[in-house]
Amino acid sequence: MNSGLPQHLSIDSIVKRFGTFTALNGIHLSAARGELLTLLGPSGCGKTTLLRVIAGFLQPDAGQVRVAGRSLNGVPSNARNFGMVFQNYAIFPHLSVADNVAYGLRARGVTSADIARRVADALARVRLAGFADRFPDALSGGQKQRVGLARAMVIEPELLLMDEPLSNLDAKLRIEMRQEIRLMQRELGITTVYVTHDQEEALAISDRIAVMDKGRILQVGSPRDIYEQPADAFVADFIGGCNWFEGTVSNGELRLAAGPRLACAAKPQTARLALRWEDLRLATEADPPHHRLSARVAMASYLGHRVRLQLAPQNGGAAICADLPSHGEVPAEGTTALFAFDPQRARVFGTDGTRLL
Amino acid sequence: MRRAPALPPGGVLARLDPWPLLGAAALLVVLVFVAWPLSELAVESFIGQESGRLGFENYAAFFGSSYFRRALFNSLTVGAIGTVIALCIGVPLALAYARFAFPGRDTIEVGILLSMLSPPFVGAYAWILMFGRSGWVSEFARGLGLDLPPIYGTLGISMACAFGLYPLVFMVVRSGLARVNRNLEEAAYSLGRGRLGVMFTITLPLVLPALLTAALLVFLGVVSDFGTPAILGEGERFPVLATLAYSLYLSEIGAEPGMAATTCMILLAITLVLVIGVRFLSGRRSVASDTGGSLALQPLVGVRKWAMTAGVALLVLTANMPTIVVVVCSFLEVRGAVFQPVFTLANYQSAMVAMGNALWNSLLLATIALALIIVVGAGAGYYISRRSGLLPRALDLLIMVPFVVPGTVLGIGYATVFNEPPLLLTGTYAIIAIVYVIRRLPYMTRSCAAIVFQIDRGLEDASLSLGRPPLAGFRRIVLPLMQPGIVAGAAIAWVEVFSELSASIVLYTGPTRTLPIAAYQQAATGDFGLAAAYSTLLVGIAAIGLFIFLFAARGRRERAFGWV
Structure with missing residues (x-):
């Protein structure tokens, strides 16, 4: 969805160092108008640093951030007109809910009649209509974050930046809020950069996801692309649960140390095969023997919609996992069973992490 | 949009x-x-x-010079004794306020605040009114045939300073006590220690940095004070570094600015050594913990409740006595040098x-x-x-x-x-x-x-x-x-x-x-x-x-x- 469209946000060769530590190592990224782009990665990967560079809280050592073709170098954050939503809400504790939301409008010299109307609209939009005169210490975490959202949206920002906005909320509220955020963002058409370390949240909310590690972007793509076509071993491993099998490629075939083999056109080398937990199933008669694997069930954990098995492969090798539908047949703990996989679900990576198949 | x-x-x-x-x-x-x-x-x-x-x-x-050496010695002694006295008043008060509920808590706390208000030299002056050569306590005791020890010199100066500076100990130690994770004391109780045992094995060691800081503040306050030793030291008779530096610098006959500067540097060296020493001692020992919150105040019952109130009130009243005396005397008629x-x-x-x-x-x-x-x-x-x-x-x-x-x-x-x-x-x-x-x-x-x-x-x-x-x-x-x-x-x-x-x-x-x-x-x-x-x-x-x-x-x- 990005190529061809005029890019609203474009980030070009951003480098940011803290002392000798390189937090961002040449970042290129862009987002179309109205797109929700998520920065996803483990802690310390540089995603929050990148967001703070976009916001103008940090000055990059090299590179450019452009919005609507205009370079933001040297533009202080208070002149950027970007709304920001913070992980710990950052609600001004000495101001009422209404004054919090009005804060940015007052900075812009909006007339008080306009302020009153826009604040009321914004609070209604985040379902806090009756809360205008409350003080932050009387709000729950979810309500605080709604105030944060209203405060950032009401200034009609050029760009909305969200720094792990849901990670301080409990699980159920998190799911509810992320749907609200997504609906509101689409409705208002605000280009949004969203930072999270929660892969499920990223998959659920994003138009596109940029997966980051060690100050680099490893892959940018739609949630489906990221999950199903990981470009890199790190991406495959970070998103979803993966089993890894060591093997070697020769004569157009990958042979796994654990036994199975499958066609692979790459040149001879050692390689690793990644197989998602849900892609390992109980073998049937139709499965060819070289796509099968015998393993003992060390532990079975019932997770509701599925059962997760910890498996010890029969011919040695590291422990692996298999997620089976909980309503189907599930082998008992301690028994040995035959498992199988579909080769088109398998992803093969070289030792440097690049995708081979 | x-x-x-x-x-x-x-x-x-x-x-x-x-x-x-x-x-x-x-x-x-x-x-x-x-x-x-x-x-x-x-x-x-x-x-x-x-x-x-x-x-x-x-x-x-x-x-x-033996006279200069005496000033150095006096400063150190007065500082040390003053610190001990201030700790003896401030630490029990801090423990009482950090751990116990008793009647009159808030009222008595105002008294502690008041002790801070009056500069030590005002207290020093009150000591003279009470225990000086013609002080009314001294006169009264002399009437009974008792000869009280002189208030001029080490004892008087350290006490006057300590009575003005103990609120520092109270504040610092109390806030140190408030930061001690309550689970630690609860753990000690659950392991079978009594109240005193917990205090000496857990609580006080945990607030050691606060105690050191409090002691340092008091010591600095005492050795830096000019007014108290100037009044209770009777001029040149009992010199301390602060009064010595002053008189060397401003003496009408033969001021010695060079020696005054030297005295200042020696006084400054003492304070610096102490500050650095205390930082070193309490530096790595971070025992404060923000989890768990502080202990809820223990309610006292019956006699113990009133005993606590009486004890705390007596301490605070004693510490405020010099100020009270001065205030009362200001409204009394003076004849000669006697109220x-x-x-x-x-x-x-x-x-x-x-x-x-x-x-x-x-x-x-x-x-x-x-x-x-x-x-x-x-x-x-x-x-x-x-x-x-x-x-x-x-x-x-x-x-x-x-x-x-x-x-x-x-x-x-x-x-x-x-x-x-x-x-x-x-x-x-x-x-x-x-x-x-x-x-x-x-x-x-x-x-x-x-x-x-x-x-x-x-x-x-x-x-x-x-x-x-x-x-x-x-x-x-x-x-x-x-x-x-x-x-x-x-x-x-x-x-x-x-x-x-x-x-x-x-x-x-x-x-x-x-x-x-x-x-x-x-x-x-x-x-x-x-x-x-x-x-x-x-x-x-x-x-x-x-x-x-x-x-x-x-x-x-x-x-x-x-x-x-």
């Missing part, structure tokens, strides 16, 4: 980060008014008083005439100084707490230096440096206001830095992202949230500034005489009735200021005096 966002006017000012500039300006000020006078003193101490040559001549002379049991306002009538513009000077100078302390201290506290780098660290260090520099030392430094162009300030109101500001700025800066540290940085980021320039965000978001810290810092600074004596006694001239100076002079040499009236005015006005701040703090969302 509407487009065309109305951005704030993006002038140069909106884009500039003003803090480094303000920080640099503040650094320049402390370089001139802290670093310069102290380094000048250091240099002078190495210029021989007799020969004028560079070297250790003055130091040799200092340690070669008569007749109430009168005569002392105040003569005080109004005798004090000239001392009261007015004090009000004016203390108010100006306080305003400057609030503005500079709040700004510097914010800057030091929020920014990293060489400039804020240097500023922090230089602002804190006067905290450990005895007032007499700073006063002599100022008198030395600002006695000639380019900055000719001696004899002006300005020099006294400046020394007030520089001496008490550390309170405000610390108090503000501590509270800024607790303010979420994200609030300022949020303000920036919503379009306010840094200074506007500071004013609208940070400053209102800093208010409890500012009020607490200002309350203490007011009391300290209004009763400042050690530095201003060196720097005042006739027209710039202040109320504490007038009170000290009368107590040391002159009229007992006048001294009592001046001291009462001093304590009373300090108290009014303090309670205005307390009142201002009331109704705030946070309790500003939570740490007091």
